[in-house]
Amino acid sequence: MTLGYLFGGGVGNEPRGVDLYRKYPLAQEFYAQVAQWTGLTVGQILDEDLPRAPEERQSVGTVREAAHAIAVHDVLARHGLRPTVLGGLSLGGMSAASLAGAVSRRALFEMLAHARGAPQRPADAPEQGLALSFAPTGGDLGPYRGDGRPGVYLAGQFGPTADGATRILMLSGEKAALDELAADLPQGSTVEMPGRSMAIHSPLRMPFREFMAPYLDAMPFTDPELTLVSCLDRRILVTAADVRDAFHRNPTDPINLVHLYDAMRDEGVRLGLVMGGSIPDGILRFPFPVVHVDHPEHVELAVTTAFELGIDLTPTR
Incomplete structure (x- = not known):
């Protein structure tokens, strides 16, 4: 074992x-x-x-x-x-x-x-951040990954939740772009990770x-x-x-x-x-x-x- x-x-x-x-x-x-x-x-x-x-x-x-x-x-x-x-x-x-x-x-x-x-980072550089995205299992992950959106990067994948209903993704990038993505997706499906000011894994x-x-x-x-x-x-x-x-x-x-x-x-x-x-x-x-x-x-x-x-x-x- x-x-x-x-x-x-x-x-x-x-x-x-x-x-x-x-x-x-x-x-x-x-x-x-x-x-x-x-x-x-x-x-x-x-x-x-x-x-x-x-x-x-x-x-x-x-x-x-x-x-x-x-x-x-x-x-x-x-x-x-x-x-x-x-x-x-x-x-x-x-x-x-x-x-x-x-x-x-x-x-x-x-x-x-x-x-x-x-x-x-330079003082005038765009603000960065991280977000978690909760995508329904079996659906198209593209919108939840921010596919095709400038300033948004798929930084991590954590797989399905314990009940198998949701897949958790981590997004990284420019904070303004992450905020726009969250506004365009169903409410609560993409949430900012507080206190994270670096676009890690991007x-x-x-x-x-x-x-x-x-x-x-x-x-x-x-x-x-x-x-x-x-x-x-x-x-x-x-x-x-x-x-x-x-x-x-x-x-x-x-x-x-x-x-x-x-x-x-x-x-x-x-x-x-x-x-x-x-x-x-x-x-x-x-x-x-x-x-x-x-x-x-x-x-x-x-x-x-x-x-x-x-x-x-x-x-x-």
Whole structure:
């Protein structure tokens, strides 16, 4: 029975992992390391207000999300749970790559901190944003994707909802174009994601991708030691070059959760543990049982579920 770990993407504005940090000394030790690697304080990583400047805010937010997800992984490892297959959305894919052995933790967090120096958009540039689009299953997705609309890009696909009635899409682009699309579609079918001022996973992030390219070219990658699934393509990342390419493409290319969980299913995953809180619990349909592990009380549920499904609990060294 194969255990898979899924890491969500996105950078929320709320604190992450505070109760996990308070309960587990190993999480406290890990956060202290992350603080050294990034130049941030533990408070900045955990629960202090994020910076106002967009690129700096994004950078600190990614450190917060990745630190929380990896701390969850470490707590589960202490309880004997270790994945065979890993994958994640966007930032989550980078965290998964680190835990699969393709890049060191230090290199990952130093890279996320380096992004703080990315140039800000010009003051007169069009305002950007993100939106979620809820399309009826079986219908034409084109209008809900914004097909043919300048300034609107399909940034992500999350697949069907748990009841199978709706497919969830993420749109990225110029805020005015997203607002026009929402006004033309049935009320409530396209909603703005509040506090998101970057058109991630779209060509509008090409300046950021170009800024990060020299750093990623010099960053040390190795072949993954565990099965590492891509969210950009429906494939397994096998070599260091595969992983580096995924890091390069991540800012501008659309993500797809269906690619991720279908490939994990094909690799034999029969239980998925979702690290952290960036993939909502109970909303999406998965092809195998999943347990969301965000808070300390979820750890026992994950261990119990793994035991009941016959997952081998490898003793921790």
